[in-house]
Amino acid sequence: MSLRSIGGDDLARFHEARGVKDISCSRCGTSNWQIESVDVVPASAIPELTADGTVRAPGFKTLILGCKNCANLWLMAYEPIAEWLEEHPA
Numbered sequence: 001m002s003l004r005s006i007g008g009d010d011l012a013r014f015h016e017a018r019g020v021k022d023i024s025c026s027r028c029g030t031s032n033w034q035i036e037s038v039d040v041v042p043a044s045a046i047p048e049l050t051a052d053g054t055v056r057a058p059g060f061k062t063l064i065l066g067c068k069n070c071a072n073l074w075l076m077a078y079e080p081i082a083e084w085l086e087e088h089p090a
C-alpha cells in the first residue's frame with residue numbers, strides 16, 4: 001500500500017482550515033514536532049490469511065508526529081487529512 005507523504009506545511013494548512021488552534025504537546029507543552037511516519041498501525045497482532053492466499057493485517061492508516069522534546073507521539077487518522085489535501089492542493 002502506498003500512502004502519500006504529508007509534509008509539515010500540508011499539515012499546518014489542514015490544521016488552520018479545521019480550526020486547530022493549539023498544537024502544543026499534551027505532555028510537555030512545547031510545539032516542536034517532527035513527522036515520524038505515515039504508516040498503517042496494526043489493529044490486531046494476528047494477520048489474516050485470505051482466501052486468495054494474501055496476508056492481510058487490519059490496521060489504521062495513521063500520521064505519526066513525535067515531540068522533539070519529550071518523545072510523546074501524536075497519532076492522527078491519515079485518510080481525512082489526505083482527502084482534504086486532495087481537495088485543497090497547495
Ligand SMILES: [Zn+2]
Pocket residue numbers: 025026027028029030067068069070071072
Ligand atoms: Zn512533548
